[in-house]
Amino acid sequence: MKTQVAIIGAGPSGLLLGQILAKSGIDNVILERQTGEYVLGRIRAGVLESVTVDGLTRAGVTKNLKEQGLPHDGCKLVFNGQEYRVDFKAQVGRNVTVYGQTEVTRDLMEAREEIGATTVYEAKNVALHDVDGESPYVTYEKDGETHRLDCDFIAGCDGYHGVSRPTIPADVLKTYERVYPFGWLGLLADVPPCDHELIYGKSDKGFYLCSQRSETRSRYYLQVPLTENVEDWSDERFWDELKSRMLPEDAAKVTTGPSLEKSIAPLRSFVSEPMRYKKLFLAGDAAHIVPPTGAKGLNLAASDVLYLADAFEDFYQNNSEAGIDGYSARCLARIWGAERFSWYMTKMLHTFPENDAWDNKMQEAEFNQLINSENGAKLLAENYAGLPY
Template sequence: MKTQVAIIGAGPSGLLLGQLLYQNGIDNVILERKSADYVLSRIRAGVLEHTTVQGLEKAGAAERMHREGLVHEGVELVFDHKHIRVDFEKEVGKHVVVYGQTEVTRDLMDARAASGGLTVYEAEDVALHEIDTDAPYVTYLKDGTRHRLDCDFIAGCDGFHGVSRQSIPEGVLKTYERVYPFGWLGLLSDTPPVSEELIYAKHPNGFALCSQRSTTRSRYYLQVPLSDKVEDWPDGRFWDELKNRLPPETAAKLVTGPSLEKSIAPLRSFVSEPMRYQSLFLAGDAAHIVPPTGAKGLNLAAGDVQCLADALCDYYRNGSSAGIDGYSERCMKRVWAAERFSWYMTKLLHTFPDADDFERKMQEAEFNQLELTENAVKTLAENYVGLPY
C-alpha cells in the first residue's frame, strides 16, 4: 500500500492532521495500535484555545462543538481564599471553549469516516523504516498478517510512549524534563458544575480545580501525593477534601454525587527537540508533555499538526521545502512558551512538600502581582487563551 503521509496514532492530533491533509487533497493513512472504542474511552480535559477551534473548523469537524461547547470568557483563581477573576474578553478580546477531548476525537472520527479516509485500528507491532531517506515506509501487523505502507513522510502523533520518537537514532534528540512531586486525582460525576467558569484554587493542603464537561457533568481535581492510590480516595473523602480546599461560599454550592470515573495522573514537563528527523515529524505528546495546569496539552498538539499541515501543503502544492525545513523551529517557540506558562501556573497554585518559608512567600507575592498590576493579568489571559501557532 502507498500513501503520501503515514500518520502514526489516531488520537485527536493524528485525526486532525489527517483531516487537514484530506481537505487539501493530500492522501494519508492513519495507523492506531488500539481499538477505536479504546481511544474514545480515554478521559482527558477539554479547554480549547481559539486556534484549536479554528483548526477543527478547517477540518470540517466543528459543528457539534459550536452547538454544545461552553464558551468561557474567564477563569477564577483562588489563593488561600483570596479571589481573582481573569476576564479574557476584557484583557485580550478572546475566549476559550470547554468541550471534552473525547468529543473532539469522536467528531474527528466521524469526519474521517465521512471523507472515506483510511484508519487502521488495532495495528500491532508498528515499525518505522528508512526514515533517514526519501523513501520511508511503515510495517505493521493486522489480524496476524504483516503489511507494508510506503509513503513520502511519516507523522508521529502516537504520544509519549509511542514508537515514533523511539525510532530516531540515539544522539539526535535533546530532552528536557521536570517531574513534579505530586499528582492530580480526577473525579468525573453527573452533577452540575459548581461554577459557570473554571476555578483554580491554591490551599495549604494542595491544589484543587473545578472544571466541567457540560452543564450537567463536572470534572474535579485534587493534588495528591504520588504515593496515593485511587482506592485511598472513596467518593466521600474526595468530596469532603474538595470542599475543604474551596472558599466556603463555593463549597456551600457544591453538588456531590457518585463518581463515574476516578484516576490519578502524574505531572511532568517534557520536551524533546528537534521535532523533525529527515522524513519523520513528531507532533503532540510524542515531542512534549506539559502539566495540565495551563490546559495546553491538546492545544499544543493541535498547533503542531496545523503547522505540519501548512508545511506539507506548501510542499505538495508549490514544491517548497521551506515549511517542512522550518517546522521544528516554528513549533518550538510556541512549545516553550506553553511549557513556561504551564510551569508558572503549576508553581503558583500547588503546595510543594519541600518548600521553605521563603519560597512560600515568593509564591504568595507572585499571586499578589496579579492584584497589583494589570499587565500581569493581561499576560496570564493572553497565554491561557493561546498564542498563535
C-alpha cells in the same frame, strides 16, 4: 499499500492532521495500536484555545462544538483564601471554549469515516523504516499478518510512549524534563458544575481545580502525593476533601454525585528537540508534555498539527520545502512559551513538599503581583487564551 503521509496514532492530533490533509487532497493512512473504543475511552481535558477551534473549523468538524461548546471569558484563581477573576475578554479580547477531548476525538473519527479515509486500528508492532532515506515505510501487524505501508513522510502523533520519538537517533535527539512530586486525582461526575467558569485554587491542603465538560457534567481535581492509590479514594472522601479546600461560598455550590471515573495522573514537563528528523515529524505528546495546570496539552498538539498541515500543503501544492524545513523551529517557539506558562501556573498554585518559608512567600508574592498588576493579569490572560499562532 502506499500513501503520501503515514500518520502514527489516532488520537486527536493524528485525526486532526488526517482530516485537514484529506480536505486538501493529500492522501494519508492512520495506524493506531489500540481499538477505537479504547481511544474514545481516554478521559482528557477540554479547554480549547481559539487556534484549536480554528483548526477544527479548517477540518470541517465544528457542528457539535458550536452547539455544545461552552465559551468561557475568564477563570477564577483562589490563593489561600484570596480570590481573583482573570477576564480574558477584557484583557486580550479572546476567550476559550470548553468542549471535551473525547467529543473532539469522536467528531474527528466520524468525519474521517464519512470521507472513507483509511484508519487501521489494532495495528500491532508498528515500526518505522528508512526515515532518513528517500523512501520511508512503516510495517505493522494486523490479524496475525505483517503489512507494509510505503509513504513520502511519516507523522508521529503516537504520544509520549509511542514508537516515533525513539526512532530518532539518540545523538540527534535532545530532551528536557521536569517531574513534579505530586499528581492530580480526578473525578468525573454527571452533576452540574459549581461555577460557570473554571476555578483554580491553592489551599493549605494543596491545589484543586473545579472544571466541567458540559452544563450537566463536571470534572474536579485534587493535588495528591504520588504514593496515593485511587482505590483508597471513595466518592465521599473525594467530595469531602474537595470542599474542605474550597472557599466556603464555592463549596456550598458543589453538587455531589456518583463518579463516572476516577484516576490519578502524574505531572511532568517534557520537551524533545528537534521535532523533525529527515522524513519523520513529531506532533503532540510524542514531542512534548505539559502539566495540565495551564490547559495546554491538546492546544499545543493542535498548533503542531496546523503547522505540519501547512508544511505538507506547501510541499504538495507549491513544491516548496520551506514549511517542512521550518516546522520544528516554528513549533518549538510556541511550545516553550506554553511550557513556561504551565510551569508558572503549577509552581504558583501547588503545595510543594520541599518548599520552605521563603518559597511560600515567593508563591504569595507571585499571586499578589498578578492581582495588583494590570500587566500581570493581561499576561496570564494572553497565555491562557493562547499565545500567538
